[in-house]
Amino acid sequence: MERPRILVVGAGFAGVECVRRLERRLAPAEADIALVTPNSYQLYLPLLPQVASGVLTPQSVAVSLRRSSRYRTRIIPGGAVGVDTRAKVCVIRKITGELTDQAYDYLVLAPGSITRTFDIPGLTEHARGMKTLAEATYLRDHVISQLDLADASEDEAERASRLCFVVVGGGYAGTETAACLQRLTHHAVKRYPRLDHRQIRWHLIDLAPTLMPELGDPLGRTALEVLRRRGIEVSLGVSVAKAGPTEVTLTDGRVLPSRTLIWTAGVAASPLIGTLGAETVRGRLLVTPEMTVPGAAGVFALGDAAAVPDLAAGQEGAICPPTAQHALRQGRTLADNLIATLRHQPLRPYVHKDLGLVVDLGGTDAVSKPLGVPLRGLPAQAVARGYHWSALRTNVAKTRVLTNWLLNAVAGDDFVRMGLRASKPPTLREFEHTDAYLTPDQLRARTASRPAAG
Numbered sequence: 340m341e342r343p344r345i346l347v348v349g350a351g352f353a354g355v356e357c358v359r360r361l362e363r364r365l366a367p368a369e370a371d372i373a374l375v376t377p378n379s380y381q382l383y384l385p386l387l388p389q390v391a392s393g394v395l396t397p398q399s400v401a402v403s404l405r406r407s408s409r410y411r412t413r414i415i416p417g418g419a420v421g422v423d424t425r426a427k428v429c430v431i432r433k434i435t436g437e438l439t440d441q442a443y444d445y446l447v448l449a450p451g452s453i454t455r456t457f458d459i460p461g462l463t464e465h466a467r468g469m470k471t472l473a474e475a476t477y478l479r480d481h482v483i484s485q486l487d488l489a490d491a492s493e494d495e496a497e498r499a500s501r502l503c504f505v506v507v508g509g510g511y512a513g514t515e516t517a518a519c520l521q522r523l524t525h526h527a528v529k530r531y532p533r534l535d536h537r538q539i540r541w542h543l544i545d546l547a548p549t550l551m552p553e554l555g556d557p558l559g560r561t562a563l564e565v566l567r568r569r570g571i572e573v574s575l576g577v578s579v580a581k582a583g584p585t586e587v588t589l590t591d592g593r594v595l596p597s598r599t600l601i602w603t604a605g606v607a608a609s610p611l612i613g614t615l616g617a618e619t620v621r622g623r624l625l626v627t628p629e630m631t632v633p634g635a636a637g638v639f640a641l642g643d644a645a646a647v648p649d650l651a652a653g654q655e656g657a658i659c660p661p662t663a664q665h666a667l668r669q670g671r672t673l674a675d676n677l678i679a680t681l682r683h684q685p686l687r688p689y690v691h692k693d694l695g696l697v698v699d700l701g702g703t704d705a706v707s708k709p710l711g712v713p714l715r716g717l718p719a720q721a722v723a724r725g726y727h728w729s730a731l732r733t734n735v736a737k738t739r740v741l742t743n744w745l746l747n748a749v750a751g752d753d754f755v756r757m758g759l760r761a762s763k764p765p766t767l768r769e770f771e772h773t774d775a776y777l778t779p780d781q782l783r784a785r786t787a788s789r790p791a792a793g
């Protein structure tokens with residue numbers, strides 16, 4: 340008898356955890372497992388700001404999907420660009436650009452999220468996100484190149500715009516990014532005798548009235564104090580009205596001369612979700628507490644891409660926030676539910692009580708709230724780094740990260756520019772491949788001849 344075909348889309352926190360558990364708990368004869376992923380690594384996203392600031396090398400947060408010979412899942416190198424749940428087919432664009440159809444019996448959708456943008460003039464052309472390894476690596480090169488170019492310029496206006504950096508988004512991603520990159524320029528400027536550190540300006544902007552509201556008031560205030568002490572100008576209740584190549588206009592009327600706009604103002608579910616034509620909640624795929632997709636036989640979804648009910652929140656209609664903490668644990672529960680489906684056993688709802696947040700502001704600065712206990716400074720830093728370190732999936736990744744942290748603490752950074760700065764900087768769309776997906780018409784035309792799958 341043919342084995343049921345399980346297709347997992349996305350090798351992030353959710354997808355990889357699900358696949359590894361399926362491999363461990365299902366005998367090879369019980370199912371064929373395939374994973375669609377554009378890259379051969381799982382990206383440890385929470386450490387991206389440390390890649391951008393040069394504390395960690397890019398390779399150390401790219402955890403190999405082929406590290407062990409026990410990993411028996413077939414990897415399909417590419418991205419899913421459309422799903423027809425009637426015909427049970429997932430259309431994949433391989434890394435060569437070629438389209439291929441993959442039939443499935445069970446589909447696990449874990450494609451994560453993309454940077455959320457708004458209809459702000461110039462935003463998609465001039466802003467850079469912090470969601471991919473390429474974006475983090477590029478940003479580091481870009482920031483160092485601004486110092487190099489400012490140092491070489493005699494034009495005061497050019498110098499000012501090159502030395503002014505704007506980060507939008509006061510959540511943990513934006514706050515960590517601003518804090519870590521400010522440390523980079525603070526230390527790097529000492530190697531540029533023609534530049535004065537007072538010329539460097541960092542701005543952190545958010546429309547919300549507080550930074551990281553999920554941390555609570557006292558810790559949010561501590562983070563704000565740390566940033567302001569370091570000279571980062573934090574503007575709350577403000578957003579971007581317009582972005583251009585050499586300036587950013589804010590909604591309060593200020594015009595900041597700047598050639599660096601880092602956009603971390605939230606995430607939106609992967610555009611793949613839209614191709615299903617299924618019901619969504621704020622763009623995330625509606626799923627049951629067991630993470631099945633209503634009306635789509637054999638389809639499960641989880642992580643940032645899905646609106647998984649948060650049963651532990653004690654609030655009617657609450658959905659899990661888009662965090663690695665939830666994605667990873669959902670991966671485990673989903674694997675168990677998929678196995679239960681194969682074995683005709685009852686499914687289990689996903690329930691997880693949030694363990695808190697850790698925010699690494701670089702150096703010895705951090706705030707964290709593990710299990711509701713507010714921590715600041717070194718203890719918070721130890722918890723933040725310990726948590727991330729232990730969550731890295733392989734021992735070799737743990738060793739790389741630990742070695743990088745030690746080396747950086749002892750020897751600092753060389754601020755080497757790799758030369759990634761292209762004459763035409765890549766846009767958010769190019770970095771995050773948001774235009775790779777099929778339209779509903781293209782998908783229908785491709786799968787129309789297929790019969791409905793049972």
Ligand SMILES: Cc1cc2nc3c(=O)[nH]c(=O)nc-3n(C[C@H](O)[C@H](O)[C@H](O)COP(=O)(O)OP(=O)(O)OC[C@H]3O[C@@H](n4cnc5c(N)ncnc54)[C@H](O)[C@@H]3O)c2cc1C
Nearest residue numbers: 349351352353384385418419451642643661662663664666
């Ligand atoms: C800078 C930053 C800091 C963060 N810090 C924290 C933190 O401290 N704590 C925390 O809990 N969370 C943190 N998060 C959030 C956390 O990283 C996400 O919630 C988590 O990664 C979601 O897991 P996921 O598996 O749903 O998606 P991801 O981990 O993003 O994985 C999705 C995967 O799918 C792939 N993919 C995308 N589209 C397709 C496609 N069409 N076909 C195939 N594959 C596809 C992607 O390449 C990626 O590998 C942070 C995020 C960022 C950006």
